[in-house]
Amino acid sequence: xxxxxxxxxxxxxxxxxxxxxxxxxxxxxxxxxxxxxxxxxxxxxxxxxxxxxxxxxxxxxxxxxxxxxxxxxxxxxxxxxxxxxxxxxxxxxxxxxxxxxxxxxxxxxxxxxxxxxxxxxxxxxxxxxxxxxxxxxxxxxxxxxxxxxxxxxxxxxxxxxxxxxxxxxxxxxxxxxxxxxxxxxxxxxxxxxxxxxxxxxxxxxxxxxxxxxxxxxxxxxxxxxxxxxxxxxxxxxxxxxxxxxxxxxxxxxxxxxxxxxxxxxxxxxxxxxxxxxxxxxxxxxxxxxxxxxxxxxxxxxxxxxxxxxxxx
Ligand SMILES: NC(=O)c1ccc[n+]([C@@H]2O[C@H](COP(=O)([O-])OP(=O)(O)OC[C@H]3O[C@@H](n4cnc5c(N)ncnc54)[C@H](O)[C@@H]3O)[C@@H](O)[C@H]2O)c1
Numbered sequence: 001x002x003x004x005x006x007x008x009x010x011x012x013x014x015x016x017x018x019x020x021x022x023x024x025x026x027x028x029x030x031x032x033x034x035x036x037x038x039x040x041x042x043x044x045x046x047x048x049x050x051x052x053x054x055x056x057x058x059x060x061x062x063x064x065x066x067x068x069x070x071x072x073x074x075x076x077x078x079x080x081x082x083x084x085x086x087x088x089x090x091x092x093x094x095x096x097x098x099x100x101x102x103x104x105x106x107x108x109x110x111x112x113x114x115x116x117x118x119x120x121x122x123x124x125x126x127x128x129x130x131x132x133x134x135x136x137x138x139x140x141x142x143x144x145x146x147x148x149x150x151x152x153x154x155x156x157x158x159x160x161x162x163x164x165x166x167x168x169x170x171x172x173x174x175x176x177x178x179x180x181x182x183x184x185x186x187x188x189x190x191x192x193x194x195x196x197x198x199x200x201x202x203x204x205x206x207x208x209x210x211x212x213x214x215x216x217x218x219x220x221x222x223x224x225x226x227x228x229x230x231x232x233x234x235x236x237x238x239x240x241x242x243x244x245x246x247x248x249x250x251x252x253x254x255x256x257x258x259x260x261x262x263x264x265x266x267x268x269x270x271x272x273x274x275x276x277x278x279x280x281x282x283x284x285x286x287x288x289x290x291x292x293x294x295x296x297x298x299x300x301x302x303x304x305x306x307x308x309x310x311x312x
Contacts (some may be wrong), residue, residue, distance in 0.1 A: 002290050006030050008029030008030065011173075015204075017041060021047055026046050030063060033075045034049065034091075040052075053091070063283045066137035071109070071112065072111045074113045084138055088140055102153045104156050110159060110218075112158075113158060122135070129269070162220065164199040167201060177298040183239060188248070191235050193230075196287070197224045197229070198286065202287065220265055226266055238286075
């Protein structure tokens with residue numbers, strides 16, 4: 001298939017490329033390298049990489065018109081400066097509109113969008129069903145939610161995946177790389193008193209393979225194991241992995257002002273509709289990630305939160 005991936009140099013995009021190029025798909029990556037890195041993309045036949053921003057609607061339209069994708073995967077997103085509302089709105093709202101319009105104009109069969117669980121804001125209970133109301137309250141969450149709302153008006157089938165924390169090669173956000181890097185450097189940590197769900201990259205890739213098929217119904221899907229785990233549980237696994245058995249216990253601090261105490265997605269509609277289930281459990285997923293850091297190290301760490309960046 002011909003697959004156009006915005007933000008293809010990012011964590012999810014680059015894993016998709018590593019997975020799909022050997023399967024024989026033709027892939028076009030469009031990325032401004034705001035958080036992605038060109039060097040993670042292999043120089044191989046079947047992969048074209050162009051630098052630019054999804055905010056440039058004329059360029060998006062021309063590139064998609066030349067490539068004529070069967071599938072558009074919209075993975076580009078802005079989040080790295082929580083105070084830069086204009087960049088978040090430009091990339092996550094205007095950029096999403098540009099991608100949808102170009103996909104419609106050039107006959108893509110499906111647009112697959114990635115959405116953050118922060119669209120649900122501070123849910124009253126977890127796990128959060130996919131039909132729970134959206135109530136985002138951060139620049140990233142608000143702009144991503146507006147982008148997803150625009151996609152509901154697109155004239156082509158759109159599948160929007162509301163994702164748990166996908167954990168796999170090149171993960172550079174959240175508590176796992178943070179604890180790994182700090183504990184390895186002998187630095188102290190603290191744990192925010194929060195609960196999150198984690199999804200192994202292999203489970204995410206298995207779902208993405210399924211979405212290339214003809215029969216997947218358009219719609220919005222939660223993608224998660226449905227299991228919540230505390231940040232302290234991650235700290236304990238990282239400490240155990242690094243064989244720091246006598247380490248000082250980290251303080252558990254209340255969630256920051258822009259944080260959410262518990263985010264766990266209920267994927268039962270996805271399980272029932274698509275027949276997809278996560279195969280890896282929490283501990284396997286975290287340990288697989290730590291083994292990857294042992295081999296490749298941790299690079300930059302980004303956060304979409306303004307407060308307490310070292311806790312996640
Ligand atoms: N990784 C997760 O667990 C997770 C969870 C929820 C939602 N998501 C969503 O999945 C998508 C991918 O996330 P990721 O973890 O790979 O993040 P990432 O930062 O690694 O990838 C995003 C990519 O988008 C690129 N980009 C940013 N602004 C752009 C612009 N204006 N034009 C073109 N490219 C631009 C970045 O350079 C980067 O390569 C995002 O839409 C994100 O909101 C990811």
